Each structure stands twice: as C-alpha cells, then as structure tokens.
Amino acid sequence: MLLGAALALAAAGGTRPASAAEIPAEGQVRVLLASGRQFTAELDHRTDAATLWLRWGQGSGVILRPIDWDRVVGLEIAGETFSGGVARQAVISVRRELPLALNPPRRTPLAVAPARLSAPAATPARPSAPVATPARLSAPAATPARVRALEVEASLGKWGPDVDTDGLVVEISPLDAQGDLVPTQGTVEVELTGQGASQTAGGEFATLGRWVQCVWPEDFGYRGARCRLPFQAVQPEFDLRWASKGMVHVRLSVPGEGVFEATDAVARIRPASGVRDNYQETTGRRFLPNERTSRPASY
Numbered sequence: 001m002l003l004g005a006a007l008a009l010a011a012a013g014g015t016r017p018a019s020a021a022e023i024p025a026e027g028q029v030r031v032l033l034a035s036g037r038q039f040t041a042e043l044d045h046r047t048d049a050a051t052l053w054l055r056w057g058q059g060s061g062v063i064l065r066p067i068d069w070d071r072v073v074g075l076e077i078a079g080e081t082f083s084g085g086v087a088r089q090a091v092i093s094v095r096r097e098l099p100l101a102l103n104p105p106r107r108t109p110l111a112v113a114p115a116r117l118s119a120p121a122a123t124p125a126r127p128s129a130p131v132a133t134p135a136r137l138s139a140p141a142a143t144p145a146r147v148r149a150l151e152v153e154a155s156l157g158k159w160g161p162d163v164d165t166d167g168l169v170v171e172i173s174p175l176d177a178q179g180d181l182v183p184t185q186g187t188v189e190v191e192l193t194g195q196g197a198s199q200t201a202g203g204e205f206a207t208l209g210r211w212v213q214c215v216w217p218e219d220f221g222y223r224g225a226r227c228r229l230p231f232q233a234v235q236p237e238f239d240l241r242w243a244s245k246g247m248v249h250v251r252l253s254v255p256g257e258g259v260f261e262a263t264d265a266v267a268r269i270r271p272a273s274g275v276r277d278n279y280q281e282t283t284g285r286r287f288l289p290n291e292r293t294s295r296p297a298s299y
Contacts, residue, residue: 150260154267173224183220
C-alpha cells in the first residue's frame with residue numbers, strides 16, 4: 001500500500017500532494033492509546049485536527065468511534081509506525097489534500113484511480129505478472145463476523161478498601177458461528193436472582209440486582225469484555241438470608257444482529273470460607289470485630 005509513503009512524506013514536511021491513486025479505498029490502522037489499549041480499524045473521512053475517527057463494519061452496520069488525538073501515542077499503518085504527534089500531522093496533511101479519499105461512501109461505485117482498475121486488461125502481453133490491486137480492492141467485500149451466540153461467566157469482584165466484596169464481575173463473550181470471539185458494540189442487561197438460605201425445597205427466590213451497561217469493540221480482550229457491577233440494595237455477605245450462590249442472567253442487544261442471552265446458573269455471590277461459616281453459626285456474623293467493612297451486618 002502506498003498510503004504509508006504518502007504519510008511519511010507528509011510527516012517529513014514533503015510538499016508533493018498525494019494523488020488519488022496513492023490512497024487506497026480502505027485504510028487499516030492500528031492505534032495505541034495512552035491507556036495501553038490498542039485496536040485495529042479503518043480511518044474515517046471525519047478525521048480532523050481535533051479528533052481521530054475510526055470505523056468498523058459496513059453498510060447499515062457501521063460503528064464509528066471518535067478518539068481525541070491527545071490520547072493517541074502511536075499509529076501503525078501500511079507497515080510503518082508513527083508517534084502520536086507525527087501521526088496526527090501526517091494524517092491531517094493527507095486529509096487536507098484529499099478530504100474523502102481515505103474513506104469514500106461504501107454504496108457508491110469505486111472511483112479511485114480508474115486507470116489502475118483497467119490496467120490488467122490493457123496489458124495482455126504480461127498475463128503471468130502478479131496483479132495485487134484487484135485483490136486489495138475486493139478485500140473489504142469479505143463478510144464481517146456476526147454474533148451468533150453468547151457465553152457469560154460471573155465471579156465476585158473487589159475494588160474497595162474494605163475486607164468485603166463489592167459486587168460481581170461478569171465476563172461477556174459474543175461468539176460467531178465458528179465459536180470465535182466477536183468484539184462488538186451493544187447493550188448489556190444483567191439480572192441477579194438469589195435463593196433464600198432455608199434448606200427446605202422451593203425456597204424463596206428474588207431479584208437481588210439489575211444493571212445495564214454499554215460495551216464497545218475496544219472493551220474486549222482475548223476472553224471478552226468485563227462488566228463490573230456493584231451490589232445494590234442486597235449485599236449477600238451481610239444479608240445472610242440468601243444462599244451463597246445465585247443465577248446471573250445476561251442479555252446482549254447488538255444493533256442490526258439481534259438479542260442474545262446466557263445464564264451463569266451457579267454464580268457465587270458470597271465468598272466460600274469454612275472459618276467464616278463456623279463464625280456465622282456461632283455469632284450470626286461473618287466478620288470479626290476488628291475487620292473494617294463497607295456496611296454493618298443486617299442479620
């Protein structure tokens with residue numbers, strides 16, 4: 001790809017304007033943020049001196065993401081790496097010459113460098129020569145991965161200074177038809193159901209918490225996206241009327257693809273501890289007097 005050369009020229013202060021033939025219809029970039037996150041996407045034509053715009057998907061399923069240039073510490077494109085400041089200067093320089101060339105509308109015919117498209121037909125004397133341009137132009141036509149199923153796993157989370165747990169951490173894993181993880185944009189709804197601690201069959205069931213969060217493609221790691229959900233009115237470590245395990249039901253709504261559900265039916269909502277169980281049987285409490293907790297026991 002020649003976009004890297006155009007960027008290098010702009011970053012070095014070159015004055016030769018880039019031609020349309022040097023800018024591919026789709027530009028893939030890898031962006032590194034100051035937070036340590038990195039992700040790969042296409043440059044969008046909205047990119048300007050204030051904001052780097054990235055996009056995923058195609059047609060009606062396009063997802064746009066604005067990022068302040070101050071958060072960008074590195075950018076890799078066409079096999080070349082630029083620091084945040086140089087990348088910004090280079091990208092903006094090229095965008096100033098061709099404001100729409102980096103990302104023309106997908107529904108319009110490809111009009112970038114017609115001569116390049118017709119070149120293979122005009123040179124029949126060299127049929128065996130490798131022609132990379134048509135393959136590169138047709139690559140975006142590959143069908144993007146779509147969500148087909150959802151897997152979830154819930155665990156206890158602790159992020160405060162006290163000894164008790166603070167809530168649940170739910171791992172969201174949208175999967176495609178082959179079972180591979182699909183980073184996606186969507187809305188996550190979580191409901192926690194608890195059962196009364198009575199040993200009799202058919203004990204009381206009740207909703208102990210509900211949460212709603214949004215997820216974005218850059219929120220996903222190799223295992224999925226983590227949702228941190230603080231306990232609400234009921235904190236099972238203090239409200240001992242509830243059993244130590246519950247059910248966590250998750251619904252993921254993905255725009256243009258559907259609603260996907262999964263349940264962790266054996267989610268632990270109170271840490272396992274034989275010592276604390278014995279102390280609870282003796283005193284009715286799970287914490288020692290010298291332990292600092294976030295709230296007083298209610299049972």
